[in-house]
Amino acid sequence: MKTALYRKYRPTSFDGVIGQDVIVTTLTNQIKKGVVSHAYLFTGSRGTGKTSCAKIFARAINCKTPINGSPCGECEVCKALASPSNLDIVEMDAASNNGVDKIRDLRESVGYLPSAGKYKVYIIDEVHMLSGSAFNALLKTLEEPPAHVVFILCTTEVHKLPATILSRCMRFDFRLVPTDKLFALVKDIFEKEGVTADDKAIMHIAKLGEGSVRDTLSVADRCKSASDNLTYELVLEITGSGSNEDTAALMEAVIDSDVGGVIKKAEQMAAEGRSVSRISRDLTVYARDLMLYMTSGESGQSAESVARMAITAKKTDIGFLVRLVRTIGGADAEIRYSTAPRIALESALLSLCTPSLATDSTAAGANAQSSAPTDTSQPYPAAQSNNTPQSDIAPQPEIKNKTAPVAKPAAVPDFEKPNGRTDEKALEVLGRIRRTLRTSGFLRLFGEYGALPDDRVRIVGDKFVVYVDDGSYLVFNEPDNFAAVRSVVESCGYTLVIEKLKSGIDPLEQIIKSVQGLEITVIKK
Numbered sequence: 001m002k003t004a005l006y007r008k009y010r011p012t013s014f015d016g017v018i019g020q021d022v023i024v025t026t027l028t029n030q031i032k033k034g035v036v037s038h039a040y041l042f043t044g045s046r047g048t049g050k051t052s053c054a055k056i057f058a059r060a061i062n063c064k065t066p067i068n069g070s071p072c073g074e075c076e077v078c079k080a081l082a083s084p085s086n087l088d089i090v091e092m093d094a095a096s097n098n099g100v101d102k103i104r105d106l107r108e109s110v111g112y113l114p115s116a117g118k119y120k121v122y123i124i125d126e127v128h129m130l131s132g133s134a135f136n137a138l139l140k141t142l143e144e145p146p147a148h149v150v151f152i153l154c155t156t157e158v159h160k161l162p163a164t165i166l167s168r169c170m171r172f173d174f175r176l177v178p179t180d181k182l183f184a185l186v187k188d189i190f191e192k193e194g195v196t197a198d199d200k201a202i203m204h205i206a207k208l209g210e211g212s213v214r215d216t217l218s219v220a221d222r223c224k225s226a227s228d229n230l231t232y233e234l235v236l237e238i239t240g241s242g243s244n245e246d247t248a249a250l251m252e253a254v255i256d257s258d259v260g261g262v263i264k265k266a267e268q269m270a271a272e273g274r275s276v277s278r279i280s281r282d283l284t285v286y287a288r289d290l291m292l293y294m295t296s297g298e299s300g301q302s303a304e305s306v307a308r309m310a311i312t313a314k315k316t317d318i319g320f321l322v323r324l325v326r327t328i329g330g331a332d333a334e335i336r337y338s339t340a341p342r343i344a345l346e347s348a349l350l351s352l353c354t355p356s357l358a359t360d361s362t363a364a365g366a367n368a369q370s371s372a373p374t375d376t377s378q379p380y381p382a383a384q385s386n387n388t389p390q391s392d393i394a395p396q397p398e399i400k401n402k403t404a405p406v407a408k409p410a411a412v413p414d415f416e417k418p419n420g421r422t423d424e425k426a427l428e429v430l431g432r433i434r435r436t437l438r439t440s441g442f443l444r445l446f447g448e449y450g451a452l453p454d455d456r457v458r459i460v461g462d463k464f465v466v467y468v469d470d471g472s473y474l475v476f477n478e479p480d481n482f483a484a485v486r487s488v489v490e491s492c493g494y495t496l497v498i499e500k501l502k503s504g505i506d507p508l509e510q511i512i513k514s515v516q517g518l519e520i521t522v523i524k525k
């Protein structure tokens, strides 16, 4: 039977783990120094190496002669632990064993000494699925673990874990893997598998993985099963996506409000066999790349595409692109179930070309094309146009928790030149916000650093003040993200306050529209 590539190439030592350098260095240093904690938490996006690293680490801490922090694979312990029936590395999938009974069994077995190596390691995958009582039972064990026991908890949804568990674990956040690293991995695997593929083809596969190694290897697998000799065109055909140039052209037509151009381009793409839902997905991904480029200067695109993006970026702004993503998202059901999907997509796109027709819930805030031009073509840190004197911080919205009304901040904080200035205390909270957002759906597409740079947060008394502009507005535009930010800020003992920096769009109304269940007062100066 054919083994899936992602199984066949699951790394067995830390050398094979890509894109997680900080984590790998920290873990291998612990092995080298012989300092092992009792509980680890591996969190982050799917398919980025949490389970793989947990397995490697579990063997490495037991190995008699680790090589550079990885298990040697040769010693008697490594050999004993290689067998899936060994009793020292216990892997438990909380998704299917989420009850308190399993954890009670676990607590009993924790008392027995390891049979082969030094440590008994419990890997609890998808730990967020445990029931409340199971968490409590686990907590008791985490409080007083025997010296020979190590827990590694893995989850994509760290925000679902109780704080009592979090505080007992050493935490590692697995990042999405950059496209160039995915590219190198696929290239290497194709070489080993005897598949020839041009670089453009491999790059396309790497991009479709969207930062997940597992997803990338699944796409690679699909292509490999189709042919041992892959070209870019073939990969496009197999993966069902048309060329990026077409998507870019369609995006430009929408941004230019070129109604005829939109219809013609959509028609041509459909005629070439791209399904309408594929066209709308490609357009959404392109909008995301464009926003990433505008906020961070990165894009994951080839040089020629970047040059094209730079031109497009000058003509639009984040507010418009967010609206585009939402409008297309809103038309999704219609596109999927309608008997005339192309008309559904076209009318969604045309509503963007003609602002007066826009009826979706997010349209009221920013009308990108009619708002004052902002220089959003610059990568975020260089966007000096956002660097406004404090007198320009005009309407000052204060977002309050209904149950705990608060007064407006006593003084406008010292914030004349935001770029480059940081507030140490606020950065601690920001770190937590980023860690939380990294694992929640929307923002991780854009990169939490671009959206909430270090110099945009301040602590003023008991307020945590965030200065919103085009970039950080992305965070607040999503109700889930907003709720996550607020809960982190409140758990740190502060009240969240949003201040607006002058920018090309007016995010305030969008915030009001998208944040439900919150009382918002706009204080006019």
Ligand SMILES: Nc1ncnc2c1ncn2[C@@H]1O[C@H](COP(=O)(O)OP(=O)(O)OP(=O)(O)O)[C@@H](O)[C@H]1O
Residues within 6 Å of the ligand: 005, 006, 007, 009, 010, 011, 016, 017, 018, 019, 020, 044, 045, 046, 047, 048, 049, 050, 051, 052, 053, 154, 155, 156, 174, 177, 213, 214, 217
């Ligand atoms: N950082 C990485 N380096 C190399 N290969 C990786 C990496 N991350 C994932 N993989 C590949 O993807 C497969 C799945 O990885 P793994 O199970 O470790 O991911 P995960 O983070 O636990 O995902 P999930 O959240 O879905 O459980 C592995 O078998 C391996 O082939």
Ligand SMILES: [Mg+2]
Residues within 6 Å of the ligand: 050, 051, 052, 125, 154
């Ligand atoms: Mg996993």
Ligand SMILES: [Zn+2]
Residues within 6 Å of the ligand: 062, 063, 064, 065, 066, 071, 072, 073, 074, 075, 076, 077, 078, 079
């Ligand atoms: Zn060994």
